[in-house]
Amino acid sequence: MSLTTAPRAEGTRRIPVPPLLLGLALALLASLVCGVALGATGIGWGRVLRLLWAGLSGGSVGADDAGAYTIVWEIRFPRVVLAAVVGAGLAAVGVAVQALVRNALADPFVLGISSGAAVGANAVILFGALAGLGVWALSFSAFVSALAATALVYAVARSPLGLSPLRLVLTGTALAYGFQAVTTVMVFGAERGEAARSAMMWLLGSLGGATWPKVPLVAVTVLAGLVWLGVRAGALDALAMGDETAAALGVPPDRLRRELFVVTAAVTGTVVAVSGAIGFVGLMVPHLVRMLVGASHARVLAVAPLAGAVLLVWADLLSRLLLAPTELPVGVVTAALGVPAFLLLMRRGGHALAGR
Template structure:
């Protein structure tokens, strides 16, 4: 399928999805009313006195939430492509390196024990991001050997340390007082965009955009790396250096999006596969489409998380898992997954 029309089509679908994500929710609003309120927020226009409550719902709660969902979905999809190239394994996703599990330790320290409370609304995101960086450093140091940074050592080290970080998180949850804090911790561990605010959007958006642009520039090198280290070296691509760079970019983007949304699974695993089925294995083509597909997927997953049991909100990670597991099994049954790489 031609890449450009598909990317443009998905971009248009994303715009419609953003509008739907703002309009749909436990509190129903007419489309015309929602669009007027969105335009008032974007243009700084005046509001009628009786629009104040609806404007708060649209502009301060729903709009930043759907925008952040799109940013996180795009970031997870792009990093999913990068991780699968990094470890040359089609079953890899952004969390295989243990970064999200490390971020969970810092996030739960804030949720359960009030760490860094003096930072206010930034405490959770900053703590999660810092602990993700520490987890990244630990994985890198442990996985590195005199022979370089091999895919197998990365996967094994990331998986082992992820279990260790999860154990620490479990001890923290059981050691904390039961109640709303424990529920909030579980929501974060399963992924939630309920805490989305406008101040959280710019940093996540800039990080995701920078990571995606870097990956696009290195698309040819990623193609070479996916064919093996010897082939990459023969084509003039130093595999060890590229793998280190990929590791840093992956850690930065994953740590940033996990810090603002929690651990949302399956987006980074499934979207790259589905996109490859449409445009082929070329990383330039996949990276042109995957972020839009990931953004659309997560926007609608968040809509479902808000509406299925309204007014109760489900963790968005539950929705992505409910969608991802059947898709994953169907791909395996049809032979659409290369389990040992492409």
């Protein structure tokens, strides 16, 4: 299924971007507050707002509020902020990967990056590798193994004729299965118990380990990726129309693909290192946004990150509430939300998904 800029079906109307951005920004703000206020431990809305203001303004809280302040400011707030950043990054990278391989069915994990990250993460969870790094061992190991997987995919996919979309997809898919096999052997080879359960939680995505120190690096990486993609939006439009058209418009397709590959790997590796493998956000959100605003990458990249942020904040909230106090992997929730929504989108707006 090719990603093209073919005309939309008759009767399809674009939603103006400015009001849509304003609505999504307000929805994200409300979602962040809901994500902090709701949970297994009930905290009143007024109290939550007061404690959030105390944390943001550097104010003090009374002894009676000390426990609630810890829950709000040290546990829930960094988690919902990280969920928003991860959701924004996954949605933006979904747009980038679909442009990179010119395939509307691609998502951030089609290149095998998340499967590679899983190998490093499980080495820490199951066998205690890099224990000297303390709380950073998991994120560091996942990020390094994601970059190693990226380098391997690039080395295998590259040919004397350049970096073709088909070779990238086939290589990434094949190596992803290989990385998954390694991960499975590691899980079966480890002792049963809490470590194996933690490994499965990470493989299906979890934001339970969110802390404030993890937020800045992920936020900066995602923001840098968004800025680069925004600057190159016009080149992505040209690439979506085919290599020959892109070259005729002055956009070298091979060089642009290499740049996209690096940006995609950096953002995906950083995000996966702190959240695990959360699927479906990078696949569904770009499609939904294209149906609302059209195929222009400038418009899609302006809206998709906010939409992805709102989606993942609510998915994470549902993962905490559905079986409280037990927590579901957030990847299970995104799949449960995404599969029916995606099928509905295909029935009602198949032209947007099929590029015709």
